[in-house]
Amino acid sequence: MGANHHHETFPWKHIVGFIFSLLLTFAALWVALSSGLSTGAIIGIIVILAVIQASLQLFMFMHMTESDSGKIQTINMAYSFFIAVVVVVGSIWTMSFVL
Amino acid sequence: MAEAAHRYDETMPLEYRTQESRLNILGFWIFLGAEVALFATLFATYLVLFQRTGSGPTAKELFEVKDVLIETLLLLTSSFTCGLAVFEMRRNRLSGLLTWLLVTLLLGAGFITFEIREFIHYVHEGATMQTSAFLSSFFVLVGTHGAHVSLGIGWMILIIIQILQRGLTPRTARKVFIVSLYWHFLDVVWIFIFTLVYLTGMVI
Numbered sequence: 415m416g417a418n419h420h421h422e423t424f425p426w427k428h429i430v431g432f433i434f435s436l437l438l439t440f441a442a443l444w445v446a447l448s449s450g451l452s453t454g455a456i457i458g459i460i461v462i463l464a465v466i467q468a469s470l471q472l473f474m475f476m477h478m479t480e481s482d483s484g485k486i487q488t489i490n491m492a493y494s495f496f497i498a499v500v501v502v503v504g505s506i507w508t509m510s511f512v513l
Numbered sequence: 514m515a516e517a518a519h520r521y522d523e524t525m526p527l528e529y530r531t532q533e534s535r536l537n538i539l540g541f542w543i544f545l546g547a548e549v550a551l552f553a554t555l556f557a558t559y560l561v562l563f564q565r566t567g568s569g570p571t572a573k574e575l576f577e578v579k580d581v582l583i584e585t586l587l588l589l590t591s592s593f594t595c596g597l598a599v600f601e602m603r604r605n606r607l608s609g610l611l612t613w614l615l616v617t618l619l620l621g622a623g624f625i626t627f628e629i630r631e632f633i634h635y636v637h638e639g640a641t642m643q644t645s646a647f648l649s650s651f652f653v654l655v656g657t658h659g660a661h662v663s664l665g666i667g668w669m670i671l672i673i674i675q676i677l678q679r680g681l682t683p684r685t686a687r688k689v690f691i692v693s694l695y696w697h698f699l700d701v702v703w704i705f706i707f708t709l710v711y712l713t714g715m716v717i
């Protein structure tokens with residue numbers, strides 16, 4: 415059931431997660447400020463990088479999938495992100511006709 | 514599985530030992546789902562309004578890469594050290610747990626300090642909550658996140674006091690684990706503020 419971490423003596427998972435988070439942060443910064451891509455492409459890429467980094471936090475730092483409730487926790491967060499996307503994209507799309 | 518859930522399980526980390534703790538942790542995940550919905554409404558408001566700058570400054574004129582990057586690195590590192598605190602807790606090392614929690618607190622306090630300085634700087638430049646729809650929604654979104662971090666700092670201090678008084682028990686371990694979930698979650702929200710507010714604001 416995967417909640418047993420007694421045997422790990424060095425926090426590899428956390429260090430790998432941290433290094434990848436740093437890389438993703440600086441990658442997003444570079445894409446936004448120095449890549450010279452079109453605005454649409456930049457926003458698409460940095461949003462994807464943000465979703466990857468958020469997933470790193472959930473899986474590597476928050477241990478979302480561990481314990482007996484791991485599946486429920488994962489489905490709960492996936493559903494909340496679905497709601498977030500509907501609210502945000504839906505609002506932008508709807509208001510694009512008004513403003 | 515249903516029967517196993519009622520047992521006091523020695524093979525699990527301290528924070529999962531009792532059924533009450535396991536339900537508390539699950540309940541906190543459900544709360545985080547609700548927090549995602551809360552922040553989604555604030556992001557939606559901001560993203561709809563952020564080009565409505567009226568006679569005030571635009572996002573591009575206002576945001577400075579250096580300040581935002583410092584805040585981002587402080588909060589990201591604090592999320593990492595908070596993870597290390599739980600890692601040490603699971604190895605049953607009280608001193609390691611307390612040390613990393615303190616480092617996390619200091620980094621969190623550093624983040625809040627930079628954020629307050631950033632807000633004060635904006636206000637001195639004439640960019641207040643009343644200036645434009647862009648700035649109203651900006652201060653509400655980023656301020657709500659900052660209020661969460663401030664609350665997290667107070668909460669973590671209380672948990673540290675309780676560990677000092679009671680030591681590591683299944684109950685205090687569960688409290689540490691839940692405050693760690695809250696802290697990591699604040700970094701998750703910040704990743705999107707960094708991306709959708711600051712980076713996007715500097716590009717468009």
